[in-house]
Amino acid sequence: MCGDCGDCGDCGDCGDCGDGEASAARLAAGVPLTAALDVADPHAWLALDAGARLTGRRRTSRLPERTTTTPLPAGSEPLDESRLALALCHRDGRVRERAVRRAAEHPGVLPLLVIRAADWAQPVREHARALLRRLLDVDTAVALTPLILLVGRRARGDAAVGLLGELLHGAPRERLGPLLVHADRATRRFAYRLATEQRLLPADELARSAARDEDAVVQTLCGEAAVAALDDPGAGALGDEVLAALLGARSPRVRAIGVTALRRAGRPERATPFLADRSALVRACARYVVRQHGVDPLPWYRRRCGEPGDPALPPGAAIGLAECGERADAALLWPLLAHPVPGVRARAVAGLRTLDVTDTPRLLPLLEDTAPGVVRETTMLLLPSARSLDPGRLAARLAPDRPRHIRAAAFRLLDAYGGLERLRAAVALLEDPDPRLRFRAEQSIRHWRPSADLPRGHPEAAELLRISRHLFSPREYRGRQWEIGTVG
Template sequence: MDEDIRGGEAAVGRLVQGAPLEEALDVADPGAWTALDVGVRAWAWYRPEDLPDRVWVESGGTAGRGVLRFVRRRPGSAPSGSSVEPRLALALCHPDGRTREAALVRAAEYPALLPLVVVRAADWVTPVRERARKLVRECLDPDTAVSLAPLILRVGRRDRGTYSVELLGEVLRQASPRGRVASLFVHPDRRVRRFAYRLACEAGLLSPGRLARTAARDDDVVIQTLCAEASLAAVREAGDYDDVLEPLLAARNPRARSAGVTALRRAGRTERGVEFLGDRSALVRACARYVVRQGGADPLPWYRQRCAEAGDPALPPGAVAGLAECGERGDAALLRPLLAHPVPAVRARAVAGLRALDVTDVERVRPLLDDAAPGVVREVTAALLPSAALLPEAWLTERLAPDRPRHVRVAAFRLLEARGGIVRLRAAVSLLGDPEVKLRTRAARSVQGWYPALVRDDEEGGELLARARRLLASGC
């Protein structure tokens, strides 16, 4: 686990000076507790005398050893009662397992230290781990479980952290009222939300409709999949899909939509699959084709009919992509007119479709390298890369000019790079002084990785490399 060691050491320094826990670290941040644990061990390497030892812990915090430096009082004096809690927090993170184990005996007296007990429940020392787990089981009630859930799930990723996670689930399942679990559904930590929804699905705490609406609106793909599958499983036997299908089919995210489209077959509504044949998501389109075929129809004629309307401004780009996904090489005749479609997304899908059907016409596609839409140019570049050697060098070099749009210049350089040899080196050297930082950086990497493809390339290449070194040395 990545921990903020510097932040943890800063918290240790404040605790060493006697600051209360609330001032030493952000007690609401689970990362602050795990960082403190790491920070104490780092602190112990160079200032171990600042940390309390087992003698101080077992004596109830009244021993002079390990405390004098901390409280800065005359020898033999004891720390004030308010200083015991921060010192005990340091002891719970001490590198010596015997000190950590002794600190756990007193930790029950200080509820604010329970987060560190949770950390110790995943300790690598067996006696420490077992004592901490016993204490966690005794102290973890529904309210505490909700507040500690982020930390428990964070520590649960460790090798020995599953115990507290299982205990958390056990406590929350028995919680009454169950509204405590509902408070975790809107938690900002996605691990907590995933845990809460997984628990709710297993325990049947949410209705199928609520699960479907959650799958449709949540921005986490794990929760989308979990709730969509749970909602459909809940209504599968009852056969009442009305409350589930509409939220899923109207979802913005493709995970939920694809689950809803697939469920159309079980719901006996395969005719609605046609509505999603032109969906913007490839996953949803694939599910829609499956549903349509299960209903006894063939989706290919639908795609051909839609793409035959080359002048239709309402033609969905997904229909163009769908034709390429299930069509044949002969369907390229329907895609070529779409290269001039007024909608950029349709032009981009047409180029991608020709490439997918392996019928890219270099001369027909090449003019689109100057398209105003970056998405179209990206698809054109991908389609032309295998045929980069057929493109005129001078024509591509013209598109490296500073007055060209950035996406056109990047595409032209990619194609010149793909040609290799001296052509690649010429293009890269010409961009070493370019005002566009990313293009200049890419050109420098290209120069550094250049090698001659032919013997004659080596002669001209030597001069170009010398020029490149001068440019790079001058900071261009």
């Protein structure tokens, strides 16, 4: 808890209370509000609210006595903005209530009025909400939207969010413009929900927003709204622009919306190239569209993968074949393991894993591939059969002069191998220059247990544990010694 009111303890978003204490100290020293904290940052207001209460509870508080005990004058004499801001954050609810009643004198403390509208004390909360309803207009609400949404996460923060919705509902799109491009993700979500509910944005602009925004919620909201807007009268001319923006988006989610919209637009043939998209979601949507058009995608995949020397073969074709093919289609994937494009090789291995086809002798050379993605996919395919591999050949790949991705794959397979080989490999990496490999080796040793085929009292196991004893507490180390039979 940052204070006695309980708000900060359950909101989880008050920011750094240390910064808030510093801001409160500056206000107590008479520094103007705009200089005491970053008034454009909603987290700074929440930190001030929490920090001022925290400072007020400490006996070592450096705030002037007038701030911690009698922060408000008894009558109606003038009250400076800094002192009023501190009073609005005071520990005592009666002080906060009196401060709320005078908040209209200084518009600069309006953000603190938003916070007090979610106050735990009912009188404070009710007076703050009434005053907020009287003072807020559309322009002010736009400026305070990030803070209102942040406070809205609190248990009693819904009133300000509801008032914000009332003020912005029906507002022209020009007023929402700053919110649609705001850096705060929650603010953009809120603004786009309002814009799509009121149909303020045309389909092409929605599609561009879906393709441009990095937030998944905004992408889905705008993408689906753009497709739905194509049904509006007069939107037919925008169809090509909307589809082009959606299909060319970087986000797989947006491309999937665009591919699915091709069926609705009566252009299912345009979904064919997306059968080999790099995203599994987009490939699945493309297969759905072409099937609804009466076309089986499997022959297309077989035809594309049947040309293993084609340098233009997209990697998604290999994994797409496995996603809708049969085990017999693995015959088309094996030649792709020698394709010059690393992505094709990696997706071909992933396709073999999807089809549950493994041929260890043919796959082992890929553990030496120059492409980390190929080695990673091969390792995942070989993990279930790690016990059938030669641990000596794997251990040789742990040498420091080998590329990191090869050494990481070898250790992963030896770790899955288990037994003494796993312990050997992990101890060999304890001095490795790569910190991530060292960490994995340490974790492997900590979780190591002797296998059933390890003879009790095995001297090498005892020596390996001795080398790594710094990873265990004395009690744990003695327990490991007992497990391998070196302590009776």
